[in-house]
Amino acid sequence: MTSFGEGVFVSAATADDRSTGKDTAGEAAGVRSVQRAMDILSLLTEDRPVVTIRDITDGTGLAKTTVIRLVQTLEQTGLLWATSGGYLAGPALWRWAHLARTSWEMPPEMTRAMRDLSARHRETVNLYGTRDLTRICLAQQESPQALRHVVRVGDELPLWGGASAKVLLRDADESRLRRIVRSSPEGAERLARLRSEIAEASARGFAVSHGEREAGLSAVAVAIEGRSGGVVAALTLSGPTVRFSEPQVDAFAQDLIGVARRLSERGFDHPLGA
Known part of the structure; x- marks a missing residue:
């Protein structure tokens, strides 16, 4: 997919070059370098806060010389920090993280509501938003029970299944629905059923899923609307089926609604609701 996209970009740009003289080959190389840098940074996780050059070459498939050049640039800009054991997130990311936190943190009312929901029903409460073909976990209040459903804030999940997808x-x-179902286990055959599930959720005011994405996992979801009346997020209760x-489920749904x-x-009051 990436190669195809780059091929189309370069081909279209070649025609533009003849009329505008823009150096789009250089632009394409620059875009590739940015994507590769992001690929390197994405290897850093809570479970792996430090990565070595070998980790990066294995994780990205890039040549060692390319990795070293990119790592040196990331280190110079403060996005990576060299240690005796490898590279960890640099101090420049702290400034960005603070900015992201202040921009994207949940309103106090939302935080209290999620905490209270989890306390009342003893299940995990999640808030999801969308980005193109995926849904993103924006906030979570974990269930106090030992057996519970947990995803990490920032995790991206598919939109072809799950209660939250049906309301989002x-x-x-x-066009968007067709693109979404292409990545589902059923492929295009999922489209008609997904349409029906979305319509049902809209009519009932909530959506339910049982084992659609993971066996033994269930969820109930409702929509949160923005100032324009459109859906901006999904509030869910999830746990073992x-x-x-x-x-x-009926009790969960009425409380969520x-x-x-x-x-x-x-x-x-959140960027998603702007």
Whole structure:
């Protein structure tokens, strides 16, 4: 996919070069370098806070000479920091992280609502937003129970399944739905059923899923609306299917609907709701 995209870009740019004289070959190389740098930074995780040159070459598939050149640039800009054991996140990222935190942190009302929901029902509460073909975990309040569903804040999950996907896609057009189902295990055959599930969730005011993405995992989700009335986020309760009987699902849904309505009426003061 990446090679195809770059090929189309270079081909189209070649025609433009003849009329504008722009050095788009250099631009393409620059874009590639930025993507490679991002690939290197993405190897850093909570479980692996330090990476070596060998980790980077194995993780990206890039030549060692290319990796060394990129790492040196990232180190010079403060995005990586060299230690005796390898490279860790540099101090420049701390400034960006602080900016991201202040820009994207949840409003106090949302944090309290999620905490209270989890306390009442003893299940994990998540808030999801969308980015193109995926949904992103924006916030989480973990269940206090030993057996619980947990994803990390910032994790990206597919939109072809799951309760939150069905409410997040309420206003999605046909083109986007077709692109989403291509990555599903069922492929294009998932499209008709996904359309039906989205319509059902819209009519009921909530969505339910049982084992769609992971066996034994269930969830109930409702939409949070922005100032324009469109869906900007999904508020969910999720956990083991054995604890999501039909009466329990109904209780979860009614509580979620009430909370989401209050949050939507107050205004979702967040970049997603802008």
